[in-house]
Amino acid sequence: MKVAIIGAGKLGITITEALLSGDNEVTLVDKNSDLLQKINSQLDLLTVNANAKQISFMEEINIWTYDYLVAVTDNDEKNMVICSFAKHLGCPKVIARIRDPEHVKQIQIIKEALNIDFIVNPDMSISNEIYKYLVEKYTLNNGCYSSGKIAVIEFSTDKLPVLIDKPIHNVTKILGDMQVTAISRNGKVIIPRGDTIILDGDRLYVLGLDEHIQKLNDIVHDKDQYTDLQRVMIAGGGKAGFYLAQKLSAFGVAVKIIEIDKSRCQYLSEHLDNVMVLHGDATDPNLLEEENINEMDAFITLTGFDEENLLLALMAKQHNIEDVVAKVSRKSYADLIEKMGISMALNPLDMSATNILRYIQGSTHIIFSQLIQGQAEFIELVADQKMRLLNQPLKNLELPNGVIIAAIHRGEEAIIPNGDTVIKNGDRIIILSLLSNIPNLEKLFRSKRSRFFK
Numbered sequence: 001m002k003v004a005i006i007g008a009g010k011l012g013i014t015i016t017e018a019l020l021s022g023d024n025e026v027t028l029v030d031k032n033s034d035l036l037q038k039i040n041s042q043l044d045l046l047t048v049n050a051n052a053k054q055i056s057f058m059e060e061i062n063i064w065t066y067d068y069l070v071a072v073t074d075n076d077e078k079n080m081v082i083c084s085f086a087k088h089l090g091c092p093k094v095i096a097r098i099r100d101p102e103h104v105k106q107i108q109i110i111k112e113a114l115n116i117d118f119i120v121n122p123d124m125s126i127s128n129e130i131y132k133y134l135v136e137k138y139t140l141n142n143g144c145y146s147s148g149k150i151a152v153i154e155f156s157t158d159k160l161p162v163l164i165d166k167p168i169h170n171v172t173k174i175l176g177d178m179q180v181t182a183i184s185r186n187g188k189v190i191i192p193r194g195d196t197i198i199l200d201g202d203r204l205y206v207l208g209l210d211e212h213i214q215k216l217n218d219i220v221h222d223k224d225q226y227t228d229l230q231r232v233m234i235a236g237g238g239k240a241g242f243y244l245a246q247k248l249s250a251f252g253v254a255v256k257i258i259e260i261d262k263s264r265c266q267y268l269s270e271h272l273d274n275v276m277v278l279h280g281d282a283t284d285p286n287l288l289e290e291e292n293i294n295e296m297d298a299f300i301t302l303t304g305f306d307e308e309n310l311l312l313a314l315m316a317k318q319h320n321i322e323d324v325v326a327k328v329s330r331k332s333y334a335d336l337i338e339k340m341g342i343s344m345a346l347n348p349l350d351m352s353a354t355n356i357l358r359y360i361q362g363s364t365h366i367i368f369s370q371l372i373q374g375q376a377e378f379i380e381l382v383a384d385q386k387m388r389l390l391n392q393p394l395k396n397l398e399l400p401n402g403v404i405i406a407a408i409h410r411g412e413e414a415i416i417p418n419g420d421t422v423i424k425n426g427d428r429i430i431i432l433s434l435l436s437n438i439p440n441l442e443k444l445f446r447s448k449r450s451r452f453f454k
Contacts, residue, residue, distance in 0.1 A: 064090030127243035129374035178208030235282035395419030
């Protein structure tokens with residue numbers, strides 16, 4: 001596959017590294033020559049120092065010979081123009097990152113008028129996941145994922161206390177033909193190993209045959225799908241804060257946004273209905289006290305700085321707020337987040353890269369995907385003879401931490417695998433992976449001479 005990536009920022013690099021893990025030819029384009037020189041010393045790919053908005057440049061690289069163009073510069077309008085030009089010149093599929101709320105209002109018209117195939121909006125994705133968590137609490141009716149004869153249900157350990165303090169290999173014996181595929185603990189999603197201990201307060205994602213999940217559902221399912229959420233404070237009035245406040249307000253929640261930039265406060269006041277916008281520094285304890293932080297049902301940190309978001313989340317936890325959610329982009333903070341005990345942490349880079357890679361790879365490999373808590377994803381794909389994981393026991397695959405083969409469909413048969421299970425050509429495989437691992441999934445599964453995807 002031949003792909004042009006326009007924009008060598010964090011998102012562009014993440015997508016590039018993932019695509020290079022497979023049999024893909026990648027061209028990375030940026031106007032910053034110093035940045036490209038640094039990338040060239042780290043990655044084996046073609047880089048081009050150019051302005052991608054110029055038609056002459058696209059003709060020079062023969063853009064019509066590429067399968068995909070992905071425009072992820074920091075400017076919405078530039079991304080739209082680049083995609084439109086590339087499509088006009090014959091590139092089959094174009095993808096744009098578009099973030100501005102003014103564009104989101106007319107996104108369908110933009111797609112049709114400019115002939116853009118797929119649009120990714122990291123701020124909208126994050127706000128949707130936070131909204132779903134706050135309003136629906138991820139409490140599920142009939143499982144968060146259902147495919148054929150396989151389903152998944154999510155519940156807290158207090159619904160089935162017999163599992164508390166048990167290692168996963170013992171839990172499997174208790175649950176029978178079902179398995180715990182993921183654990184949500186203190187804001188972090190964990191893909192468990194056999195020796196992982198289930199703790200009091202964990203939320204479990206259990207996968208199994210549909211009829212078994214339905215029986216478990218009758219035991220553990222919460223009757224009320226929605227919470228009594230009434231008051232939410234959001235630190236940071238950027239795009240993600242704007243989208244979230246808009247959705248929560250429409251649901252009937254009393255929302256307060258604290259934003260340090262005065263002009264941004266003016267914009268928020270003019271474009272949000274029934275939302276209180278406060279001009280101030282959210283890290284000021286006196287301001288938080290004055291605005292009755294103790295009365296909040298949830299506190300969301302969406303500033304542009306990870307350290308500030310973590311500090312604010314810690315302050316909110318000290319006020320015993322039930323739900324504290326933070327936006328954190330650095331993977332190195334994952335362990336710190338778990339120790340802090342916040343409700344949920346979301347990484348916009350992981351979510352955006354995953355959405356784009358799913359679109360590119362999904363046309364030929366991915367049947368279905370489903371996010372859980374914005375941190376991990378169920379992926380269903382068809383195994384073919386080019387994949388290394390065929391015809392050998394799963395215990396020999398040396399799967400990395402954060403990835404699990406959860407189920408297999410083989411014809412009419414549904415299989416909950418164990419270490420001795422062997423994947424065969426044509427099987428439909430359900431994989432659960434942390435989003436941080438998805439960009440590297442091809443590299444993680446291939447051997448030195450073969451690839452997971454081709």
